[in-house]
Amino acid sequence: MALHNEAEVRMPATTRSRAADVAAADARTEADVVLAMRGVTVDYGATRVLHEIDLSVRRGELIALLGPSGSGKTTMIRTIAGFAEPAAGQLLLHGRDLAGVPVHRRNIGLVFQSYALFPHLSVADNIAYPLKVQKKGRAAIKARVAELVELVQLAGHAGKRPARLSGGQQQRVSLARALAMDPELLLLDEPLSNLDANLRREVGEEIRRLQQRTGTTTIMVTHDRQEAFGMADRMAVLREGRIEQLDTPREVYRRPVNAFMAGFAGDANLLSGTVTATGELTEVTTAAGVLVTGDEAAPGADVVVLVRPEDVRIEPPAPAGPGLLAATIAESFFYGSSLVVQADAAGTRIQALVTGTASTRFEAGQQVSLRVDARDAVLLPRGAGA
Numbered sequence: 001m002a003l004h005n006e007a008e009v010r011m012p013a014t015t016r017s018r019a020a021d022v023a024a025a026d027a028r029t030e031a032d033v034v035l036a037m038r039g040v041t042v043d044y045g046a047t048r049v050l051h052e053i054d055l056s057v058r059r060g061e062l063i064a065l066l067g068p069s070g071s072g073k074t075t076m077i078r079t080i081a082g083f084a085e086p087a088a089g090q091l092l093l094h095g096r097d098l099a100g101v102p103v104h105r106r107n108i109g110l111v112f113q114s115y116a117l118f119p120h121l122s123v124a125d126n127i128a129y130p131l132k133v134q135k136k137g138r139a140a141i142k143a144r145v146a147e148l149v150e151l152v153q154l155a156g157h158a159g160k161r162p163a164r165l166s167g168g169q170q171q172r173v174s175l176a177r178a179l180a181m182d183p184e185l186l187l188l189d190e191p192l193s194n195l196d197a198n199l200r201r202e203v204g205e206e207i208r209r210l211q212q213r214t215g216t217t218t219i220m221v222t223h224d225r226q227e228a229f230g231m232a233d234r235m236a237v238l239r240e241g242r243i244e245q246l247d248t249p250r251e252v253y254r255r256p257v258n259a260f261m262a263g264f265a266g267d268a269n270l271l272s273g274t275v276t277a278t279g280e281l282t283e284v285t286t287a288a289g290v291l292v293t294g295d296e297a298a299p300g301a302d303v304v305v306l307v308r309p310e311d312v313r314i315e316p317p318a319p320a321g322p323g324l325l326a327a328t329i330a331e332s333f334f335y336g337s338s339l340v341v342q343a344d345a346a347g348t349r350i351q352a353l354v355t356g357t358a359s360t361r362f363e364a365g366q367q368v369s370l371r372v373d374a375r376d377a378v379l380l381p382r383g384a385g386a
């Protein structure tokens with residue numbers, strides 16, 4: 001895995017102390033780990049699909065599993081659920097080794113994108129199903145179902161069959177059914193992917209609220225980074241069967257570990273350059289001009305500077321200098337709440353995202369300056385993970 005080359009690019013002091021904080025918090029919360037994956041390796045025949053995955057999921061948190069198609073997300077969740085057996089490594093649920101424990105004895109709740117509801121049963125009977133299988137008493141089942149129907153806001157729909165509900169409502173039934181057993185861990189496999197785009201965010205926010213209210217430890221697979229950003233406490237990004245980065249959405253976006261992660265987390269300007277001055281700030285000379293950053297690097301180091309489009313400010317033309325690039329507007333695209341501007345800085349294309357610009361217009365050919373603050377320029381090692 002390509003990570004920061006510590007010799008060349010060092011994290012700023014704030015990030016270093018944060019790393020120490022995280023390590024201390026990890027030690028404190030060891031007892032709070034619900035699911036521990038230790039060196040979990042999974043093969044399909046001769047093909048290794050997951051490589052020695054280490055992951056600790058803490059009580060009450062929601063971890064989003066994200067990654068390109070084929071990176072192993074589904075395999076990971078299937079392995080945790082018990083549909084696939086690891087070739088090596090250990091899975092511990094509250095310290096209990098899951099090796100050989102069948103799916104239905106793991107006390108793990110599952111929600112699939114397809115809802116998987118029983119079409120001939122009412123909402124209430126769908127939710128009651130796992131409780132009946134467990135031979136709970138009639139009164140206890142009735143009380144629990146009423147509670148869950150209320151929780152997922154389906155009061156008034158309890159007697160209906162799934163076909164009479166909207167996709168979002170069906171997904172809530174499926175969630176209520178998964179929560180019926182008070183699972184130690186909830187697994188959500190692309191829970192929103194069958195919903196209309198405009199319903200997705202609403203149902204996503206609802207699931208997140210419910211998850212927080214019930215304190216249910218959850219792992220959710222998604223291929224939608226917005227979904228992961230909006231819902232997760234932490235996200236684990238898989239790449240070719242390995243965890244490329246595990247961090248809060250904010251850190252993944254602001255401090256990706258390499259160029260792959262930078263591009264995966266969002267739109268990114270990635271400028272190759274060489275460190276030409278060091279001191280309080282680091283100066284990097286790129287083809288587009290000189291950028292400055294608070295990140296530390298050795299003089300002469302080859303690096304990549306990451307600048308997010310929303311951190312590029314378009315200003316009237318002025319002589320170029322550190323952090324200020326001379327550029328020409330190439331084109332712009334109006335997206336309602338934002339304007340995406342493409343500019344050319346000495347032959348390098350730079351993207352800027354401008355918001356609140358109803359009255360602002362940029363014409364192709366217009367001369368401008370592009371300002372990038374030192375705190376918004378993030379150093380990545382050259383070549384790593386591109």
Ligand SMILES: Nc1ncnc2c1ncn2[C@@H]1O[C@H](COP(=O)(O)OP(=O)(O)OP(=O)(O)O)[C@@H](O)[C@H]1O
Pocket residue numbers: 044047049067068069070071072073074075076223
């Ligand atoms: N039953 C199987 N037999 C053999 N190979 C498989 C099987 N299922 C998945 N794979 C392979 O394992 C790798 C990981 O697949 P997996 O479905 O876990 O990825 P994913 O990240 O969930 O992808 P997607 O986002 O497309 O669902 C892929 O290379 C896939 O081709």
